[in-house]
Ligand code: IPE
Ligand code: IPE
């Protein structure tokens with residue numbers, strides 16, 4: 073790759089020793105710590121979620137510039153309904169606002185955007201915004217950006233099995249048939265799964281697909297996560313030896 077063809081994110085990546093020809097194709101992120109960031113700054117939790125929205129915008133563009141092909145982020149879990157009503161309502165409104173406001177920018181940046189999860193259970197206005205976002209960006213050829221909303225890994229596996237049985241009651245259930253019945257079967261498995269704000273758990277995110285993902289947990293909260301942290305995660309990923317149950321190649 074000619075140095076002159078590099079953008080600023082790629083130049084910074086090279087400076088950190090990242091190999092641009094061995095990037096993770098699919099990065100998934102558990103965007104956690106909005107509440108703690110807000111509390112630490114003396115604000116309400118919803119203020120933290122709004123800061124998190126700004127971070128997401130920034131990280132999506134950074135990932136696209138770096139050359140990442142798929143970015144999937146956990147925006148609202150199937151378990152997050154357990155939070156107080158005003159926080160849940162505020163989050164739903166914020167996600168709808170983001171989907172509507174960012175549509176133009178997504179198109180300009182050639183992003184193919186979509187959502188996965190039990191979307192029929194979210195407020196109608198949000199369903200419509202997500203549908204429009206998907207339709208208006210489906211022919212774009214850049215990064216595939218997937219928002220997981222009312223998403224649960226167990227729910228996704230259960231939904232997949234129900235679909236298989238409904239479509240073919242006598243059919244065999246295999247790993248392949250489950251893969252084919254996931255919310256978006258065209259998404260490759262995440263190579264790198266990042267969690268912000270330090271918790272060492274999956275919280276029901278992509279539990280089927282992330283079976284062999286490399287994990288990177290940072291103490292940095294989501295609103296504070298920037299290009300520097302993304303590049304740090306990718307640099308760590310490139311030092312890992314992926315074995316998928318086999319043995320590492322002996323040099
Ligand atoms: C993550 O931040 C965003 C969502 C779950 C929607 P949190 O709201 O979980 O923040 P903490 O974990 O309370 O700090
Ligand atoms: C996971 O974070 C869900 C999202 C980031 C949307 P949580 O904050 O809900 O996870 P737990 O409750 O700490 O496991």
Ligand code: MG
Pocket residue numbers: 104105106
């Ligand atoms: Mg949390």
